[in-house]
Amino acid sequence: MQPIERRRLIQRTRTSLLCRVVPRALGWMVGLAGAAMIAACNGVLSQTIEAYPPMPAGPPVPVSAAAQARVQALGRGINFGNMLEAPREGAWGLRVEDKFIDLVGEPGFVQSVRLPVRWSAHASADAAATIDPVFFARVEDVVQRLSAKGVTVVLNMHHYRQLDGDAMDEGETIVAPAVLELRFLAMWRQIARRFAHAPPSLVFELYNEPHGRLDKRWNDLLSRALHVVRESNPDRVVVVGPVTWNSPTALPRLVLPPDPNLVLTVHLYEPFTFTHQGAEWFKPALPVGVDCCDAAQRRTMDELLDQTVREAARLGRPAFVGEFGAYGKAPPSARIAYVRAMCEGMAQRGLPWMYWELAAGFGVYDPAAGRFRDDLKQALYGP
Numbered sequence: 001m002q003p004i005e006r007r008r009l010i011q012r013t014r015t016s017l018l019c020r021v022v023p024r025a026l027g028w029m030v031g032l033a034g035a036a037m038i039a040a041c042n043g044v045l046s047q048t049i050e051a052y053p054p055m056p057a058g059p060p061v062p063v064s065a066a067a068q069a070r071v072q073a074l075g076r077g078i079n080f081g082n083m084l085e086a087p088r089e090g091a092w093g094l095r096v097e098d099k100f101i102d103l104v105g106e107p108g109f110v111q112s113v114r115l116p117v118r119w120s121a122h123a124s125a126d127a128a129a130t131i132d133p134v135f136f137a138r139v140e141d142v143v144q145r146l147s148a149k150g151v152t153v154v155l156n157m158h159h160y161r162q163l164d165g166d167a168m169d170e171g172e173t174i175v176a177p178a179v180l181e182l183r184f185l186a187m188w189r190q191i192a193r194r195f196a197h198a199p200p201s202l203v204f205e206l207y208n209e210p211h212g213r214l215d216k217r218w219n220d221l222l223s224r225a226l227h228v229v230r231e232s233n234p235d236r237v238v239v240v241g242p243v244t245w246n247s248p249t250a251l252p253r254l255v256l257p258p259d260p261n262l263v264l265t266v267h268l269y270e271p272f273t274f275t276h277q278g279a280e281w282f283k284p285a286l287p288v289g290v291d292c293c294d295a296a297q298r299r300t301m302d303e304l305l306d307q308t309v310r311e312a313a314r315l316g317r318p319a320f321v322g323e324f325g326a327y328g329k330a331p332p333s334a335r336i337a338y339v340r341a342m343c344e345g346m347a348q349r350g351l352p353w354m355y356w357e358l359a360a361g362f363g364v365y366d367p368a369a370g371r372f373r374d375d376l377k378q379a380l381y382g383p
């Protein structure tokens, strides 16, 4: 090869190397810079509510047959209260014990279990609200074992105290106000993803008894939470209740995003001076010795049931009573009378229900004696 040709060849090789390597390197650098920018933007975005858009607006949609059937399948249920919604499991004297899960499988007891969970006390304090993996696995195990009993399980978020503007419980950490709602949404993203492949007998309930600070925020927040859930669970039945502690009187204020698998819950504790007499957490404490149910008390109970049915029809959604019950300090015979009246009222109106709760202060089961409180159990679930 002539020296000139060699030079040309070397030059050509250099040029082609330059042309192949440099643009690639540049592309890489641009790509890396782009990726870094996207990551940075995501980081910033997940610090703002814009990272969690609400459900797209649209005209009301009819409820799905599956959601309708799922609500009916709730039948007569029980709340596993004071267990996983305590600041730490066991802090309120109860853990989800194997024997409680076994009770669920007993013939003639319940068709559904509501599982209240205080996720907020088991998640990081930042906007990501990373749920503690040990706690996550614990809840998942309980959900799976309950589901294996053939019941519908309503898994909720309970007692995110700061979200309602309430005082924190002992041992809980206050988070920065700027991340309060972001955490709520980030937790739902994680919960929804974790249970995305669970059977349809698992139902999500977005939040227990929104009140206080949430009075003005709830409609917006529930829409964003539903949107987050729908990313990974397009069809799962999701339960939502009104503000004012899920009172049916607040149903007219509830704005429902158009979603065929969204259903309603309410909580009924009237006559409150009867159901909460002697309750230690209610201040000032209500005097004990209050009876139930005279004509005026019955009227209040019936009106709330009627309002639930009326509003559910107006909203075109099936509803159920997610909590009702009387504290153990009520006179025993009045407690039975109350439960009978409620069960009768709900049955007449076709409302499925879940008693509050299994084995604590309202309990249908006496954990110390290791047996059901038979009169209460019979009044609720029959012989």
Ligand code: BGC
Binding pocket: 158, 208, 209, 323, 356
């Ligand atoms: C609360 C419980 C309380 C019950 C009756 C529930 O929604 O989470 O802590 O015992 O209502 O007041």
